[in-house]
Amino acid sequence: GAVVSQHPSRVICKSGTSVKIECRSLDFQATTMFWYRQFPKQSLMLMATSNEGSKATYEQGVEKDKFLINHASLTLSTLTVTSAHPEDSSFYICSARVLRHGYTFGSGTRLTVV
């Protein structure tokens, strides 16, 4: 149980376009989801906390207009990278907190902006 499904696993897009990443909780409801970014050989960096039915909370230094987060239902949170540029290329991972099961992570999305 407690599976978080993240799609797509890989995406290549052109500079200036937008990319949407979806994160679904398959067998539980997640009022809160977390979005991370991970650079090669580094740890996970929290970008924002996604709250169902309300605005996301962004970490310091994360541009909320560039990384749009929507959490419209208890099972779906999306991250849209707007007007993507090569420096946005990274590994993006979502997670949700599951009571007594810690935090469950999605399988990640490798974004490459060309």
Next chain:
Amino acid sequence: GQQLNQSPQSMFIQEGEDVSMNCTSSSIFNTWLWYKQEPGEGPVLLIALYKAGELTSNGRLTAQFGITRKDSFLNISASIPSDVGIYFCAGTQGGSEKLVFGKGTKLTVNP
């Protein structure tokens, strides 16, 4: 923000050897979690610890929540090649749901 000091940064061991890694902090944590991440994948939870002094095992893995609530260790016994990956400690503090991560320990197991 608060950082977790995770060590060692990397380990190169022979198959069958035992492994130990740890995380420390200058402040108290409420939970300690240990994850394994393989290339191109998200972290997978290995062990979750919720009480000071708690010692929990999951197969060949054992982890403990330090009595001071400022540290935790993860031991892997009789390592096998599939143990290769990056191990992260993570924890929460106070009333925050945000996970604080260590920088990871990269484990290489030579057959």
